[in-house]
Amino acid sequence: MALPPKLKGHRLTFTDSVAYAASYEPLHTLEFYLDYVCPFSAKMFNTLTNVTTHIRANPELRTRLQIIFRQQIQPWHPSSTLVHEAALAVQRLTAGDAGKFWIFSADLFRNQASFFDEAVVNETRSQTYRRLARLAAESVGVDEAEMCRLLEVKQGQGGDEAKNAGNAVTGDVKTIVKMARLTGVHVTPTVLFNGVVVGEISSGWSETQWEEWLERNIV
Structure with a gap:
C-alpha cells in the first residue's frame, strides 16, 4: 500500500548513495503494524532496530529493501x-528530518509503561x-509548546455549541486508521512483506532468525 507524502517519515530506506534518488523505490517492502502501548510491538521494534545494522552492512539488502x-x-x-497522536505530531513537526520519527518511536516504546492503562487512569x-x-522535546528537540498546540483539544468559547472537532492531528489519525482497515490488520505486531501478511514472523524472533529470513527472501 502506498504511503501518503505527509507520512514520509514512516518510511525507512538504507542507502544514501547518490545513485538512488529520493524517489527510488526498492524492490521489496516490509510493513510493520505496531502499537506504541503493546509490549509485543515494543519487543519486535527493539529487535528490528538491531537488525537494521545488518541490513545497512549488506549491499544486497540495503538497496533492495525498504521498511514502513x-x-x-x-x-x-x-x-x-x-x-499515536503524539507520534503523528512529531512527524509533522520534524518533516524535514525523517529519522526523528524513528528516534521518537524508539523512545515511546522505551517509555511505554508510562502510558499503560494503569499509568493514565x-x-x-x-x-x-x-x-x-x-x-518529544527531550527525545528529538521539538518545541514543547508547539507540540502541545497540535495535540490540544480546544474548548468551546462562551455559548458556542460543542463541535467534537478533535485536534490538529485528528485528520492524520483518520488516515492511518482507514489504511489499516483496508488491510484488515487486527493483531499487533503484524508484518506484511510486499503486501502480504507473513504469519510466521513473531515478536519473539531473534536477530539471527530475522537475518536468516532476510537472506532467503530479499532476492
Whole structure:
C-alpha cells in the first residue's frame, strides 16, 4: 500500500548513495503494524532496530529493501490513540528530518509503561498530552509548546455549541486508521512483506532468525 507524502517519515530506506534518488523505490517492502502501548510491538521494534545494522552492512539488502512503520491504534487501551497522536505530531513537526520519527518511536516504546492503562487512569487527557510533549522535546528537540498546540483539544468559547472537532492531528489519525482497515490488520505486531501478511514472523524472533529470513527472501 502506498504511503501518503505527509507520512514520509514512516518510511525507512538504507542507502544514501547518490545513485538512488529520493524517489527510488526498492524492490521489496516490509510493513510493520505496531502499537506504541503493546509490549509485543515494543519487543519486535527493539529487535528490528538491531537488525537494521545488518541490513545497512549488506549491499544486497540495503538497496533492495525498504521498511514502513504502520501505526496501529488498539482502542481497548484508551491511551493508545493519544500516544499515536503524539507520534503523528512529531512527524509533522520534524518533516524535514525523517529519522526523528524513528528516534521518537524508539523512545515511546522505551517509555511505554508510562502510558499503560494503569499509568493514565487518574490523569486527564490534557495531562497525558503534556507528558508526551515533554518526552518529544527531550527525545528529538521539538518545541514543547508547539507540540502541545497540535495535540490540544480546544474548548468551546462562551455559548458556542460543542463541535467534537478533535485536534490538529485528528485528520492524520483518520488516515492511518482507514489504511489499516483496508488491510484488515487486527493483531499487533503484524508484518506484511510486499503486501502480504507473513504469519510466521513473531515478536519473539531473534536477530539471527530475522537475518536468516532476510537472506532467503530479499532476492
